[in-house]
Amino acid sequence: MSGFGNAFSSSIGKKFIMGITGLFLILFLIVHCGINALIFISDGGLTFNVGAHFMATNWIIRAGEIVLFIGLLAHIFQALRLTLQNQKARPVKYAVNDGKANSKWYSRSMGLLGTLLLIFLVVHLKDFWVVSRFTGIPTVDANGHEDLYAVMKEKFQDPVRVVVYVLAMFSLCYHLLHGFASAFQTLGWNHSKYNGIIKGAGVWYSVIISILFAAMPIAVYFGLIQ
Numbered sequence: 001m002s003g004f005g006n007a008f009s010s011s012i013g014k015k016f017i018m019g020i021t022g023l024f025l026i027l028f029l030i031v032h033c034g035i036n037a038l039i040f041i042s043d044g045g046l047t048f049n050v051g052a053h054f055m056a057t058n059w060i061i062r063a064g065e066i067v068l069f070i071g072l073l074a075h076i077f078q079a080l081r082l083t084l085q086n087q088k089a090r091p092v093k094y095a096v097n098d099g100k101a102n103s104k105w106y107s108r109s110m111g112l113l114g115t116l117l118l119i120f121l122v123v124h125l126k127d128f129w130v131v132s133r134f135t136g137i138p139t140v141d142a143n144g145h146e147d148l149y150a151v152m153k154e155k156f157q158d159p160v161r162v163v164v165y166v167l168a169m170f171s172l173c174y175h176l177l178h179g180f181a182s183a184f185q186t187l188g189w190n191h192s193k194y195n196g197i198i199k200g201a202g203v204w205y206s207v208i209i210s211i212l213f214a215a216m217p218i219a220v221y222f223g224l225i226q
Contacts, residue, residue, distance in 0.1 A: 015186045017074055017075075018082065018186065019186030020183075021078070022075060023183045023184075023187070024067075024071045025072065025075060026179075026183070030209070033209050033212050035048075035052065035055060036048075036216060037212055037216075038050075039216060039220070040219070042226050044142075044149070044226060045152075046141055046143055046149075048148070049147060050143065052145070052149075053145040053146065056133065079114055114175060116167075116171045120164065120171070123164065128155075131148075131151060132151075152220060156217045156221050161217070162218065165216075166214045166217065166218065169210045169213045169214035170210070172206075172210050173206050173207060173210035176205065176210070177202065177203065180198075180206060181198055181199050184198050
């Protein structure tokens, strides 16, 4: 048992946890983005509320939220541990080491980007997840479902909140640009024949997911959807 624990507390073990939880979060973002994108159907939010109702009442989704929350905490915890471990291992930066020549700036800024996303996540959960899961929504739509769409429209009338969400999506995009390919590499799911495909898929995934998420508050604020 101690050997098992030591394996996951090692540097390789920590990176493995980062990789597997990162892939889980990548899959979750596809589902989450797909459901949220239903707001672009201009039917007064009825279809979106159906999707939100499904997410709130389906027991598989609810169980998945628990796993997701645990995975998210593990991802954050291991990221902090790896950051601190790397800082201790190299307390003094070598003058001859030019990080810019070996990696993209967002690869070197994963800690900062992750911190910004964590702050955004707290705001996002407070805005939508808490009200839909715990406090309840006082209004219902024409189908009798809780009107989360109305909550979204209310929240995104605030230009400051819209700007915060859009900036957070920039952080998400750059975080995913590094994290997508890195997760496959960490888990050993890479090969010279497929690395180009994985990298390309990561770029497309990062850009499309981030643009869709950013477009939602913008579209609501400017009244582009009804």
